[in-house]
Amino acid sequence: MRKILILLSITVLLASVFIAGTIRIGVAFPMTGNIAAFGEMTLQGVKIAQTLYPKVLGEKIKLIVADNRSDKTEAANVVSRLIDYNHVAAIIGEIASSHSLAGGAIAERSHIPMLSPASTNPLVTQGKHYIFRACFIDPFQGHVAAIFAYKNLKAKRAVVFTDVVQDYSVGLSNFFIKDFVKMGGKVSREFYQSGDQDFSAQLTDALSKKPDVLYIPGYYPEIALMARQARQLGYTGPILAGDGAEAPQLIKIGGSAVNGVYYTSHFNASHPFTAVGKKFVAKYEAVYKTSPSALAALGFDSYLLLRDAIKRAGSADPGKIAEALRKTKNFEGATGYITIDKYGNTIKSAVVNEVKNGKFTYVTTINP
Numbered sequence: 001m002r003k004i005l006i007l008l009s010i011t012v013l014l015a016s017v018f019i020a021g022t023i024r025i026g027v028a029f030p031m032t033g034n035i036a037a038f039g040e041m042t043l044q045g046v047k048i049a050q051t052l053y054p055k056v057l058g059e060k061i062k063l064i065v066a067d068n069r070s071d072k073t074e075a076a077n078v079v080s081r082l083i084d085y086n087h088v089a090a091i092i093g094e095i096a097s098s099h100s101l102a103g104g105a106i107a108e109r110s111h112i113p114m115l116s117p118a119s120t121n122p123l124v125t126q127g128k129h130y131i132f133r134a135c136f137i138d139p140f141q142g143h144v145a146a147i148f149a150y151k152n153l154k155a156k157r158a159v160v161f162t163d164v165v166q167d168y169s170v171g172l173s174n175f176f177i178k179d180f181v182k183m184g185g186k187v188s189r190e191f192y193q194s195g196d197q198d199f200s201a202q203l204t205d206a207l208s209k210k211p212d213v214l215y216i217p218g219y220y221p222e223i224a225l226m227a228r229q230a231r232q233l234g235y236t237g238p239i240l241a242g243d244g245a246e247a248p249q250l251i252k253i254g255g256s257a258v259n260g261v262y263y264t265s266h267f268n269a270s271h272p273f274t275a276v277g278k279k280f281v282a283k284y285e286a287v288y289k290t291s292p293s294a295l296a297a298l299g300f301d302s303y304l305l306l307r308d309a310i311k312r313a314g315s316a317d318p319g320k321i322a323e324a325l326r327k328t329k330n331f332e333g334a335t336g337y338i339t340i341d342k343y344g345n346t347i348k349s350a351v352v353n354e355v356k357n358g359k360f361t362y363v364t365t366i367n368p
């Protein structure tokens with residue numbers, strides 16, 4: 001018994017010594033559930049960054065990954081757990097805007113900085129002091145989509161499909177409509193929910209309007225099914241989506257029906273904006289034997305932004321990290337040069353990609 005106790009206390013002692021030499025960063029992503037591909041891709045990018053830069057201030061960075069199961073309530077729970085139980089200094093997360101809104105409320109209240117790689121809804125950072133993002137926001141993304149639809153696709157009439165349970169989709173739909181109508185376009189609307197499988201009623205109604213483009217600012221599982229069903233109903237025109245379209249599953253589920261899907265995004269591996277971007281693509285391809293997605297690049301940038309902030313803060317104190325994050329200027333990331341403004345937001349270029357022969361192909365870059 002005594003031996004066991006002694007062994008136990010030695011183990012505890014050793015463990016605490018090791019913990020003292022690490023800086024803990026939480027990662028709150030959807031690793032299972034409807035949009036698990038988002039978590040998987042982003043984590044790959046985070047891990048590439050960690051492999052290249054495992055330390056800061058002489059200490060090891062330890063990542064603690066928490067799965068929000070693609071669920072809003074869990075998105076808040078995992079942030080609580082990372083803060084109260086794992087005592088993280090900062091959090092990388094979340095990905096879906098609705099999850100960042102739920103988790104961000106907790107991080108804000110606890111004064112723990114949270115950096116979203118990919119949440120583009122403006123409300124995610126609005127009025128908050130501890131929430132930041134590594135990506136552009138949806139008024140810009142919607143603007144880019146409207147320009148692309150009107151000028152490049154020469155569309156005059158669009159049908160917009162909104163996922164009513166995703167803040168991302170509701171916001172981006174509205175930003176697109178505002179700009180597309182301002183340019184002279186005409187819009188009608190359809191509504192659905194994450195998890196829906198049958199869109200024939202909405203599509204039949206939509207196609208009766210003889211649209212030049214279907215705009216679907218949702219997530220890949222539903223976009224893929226909608227594309228299939230639209231093609232079955234005889235629609236051969238373009239489908240336009242937002243950043244939520246990009247995942248290998250779009251092509252796996254959508255097959256040839258997703259050829260001709262255009263989407264606005266943050267990055268294309270064939271056109272990296274910076275030298276860091278080129279280095280990231282090379283390293284990623286060496287490890288994963290395939291090209292990195294936009295989310296992988298954003299995950300990579302998020303880790304580096306946080307590490308840079310800790311370095312400049314000279315401390316892993318959460319308040320000091322937040323302060324340093326807010327002063328990020330011209331940081332060279334894989335997705336561009338990143339400046340975080342006083343609202344916690346980032347201003348960056350967008351790319352438009354197209355699914356062509358089952359591949360995400362670069363079309364153009366649109367600057368702010």
Ligand code: PHE
Pocket residue numbers: 038095096097098118119120121168243244245246294295
């Ligand atoms: N922008 C999406 C949101 O806010 C998240 C996302 C970004 C998904 C990039 C895929 C790629 O919900």
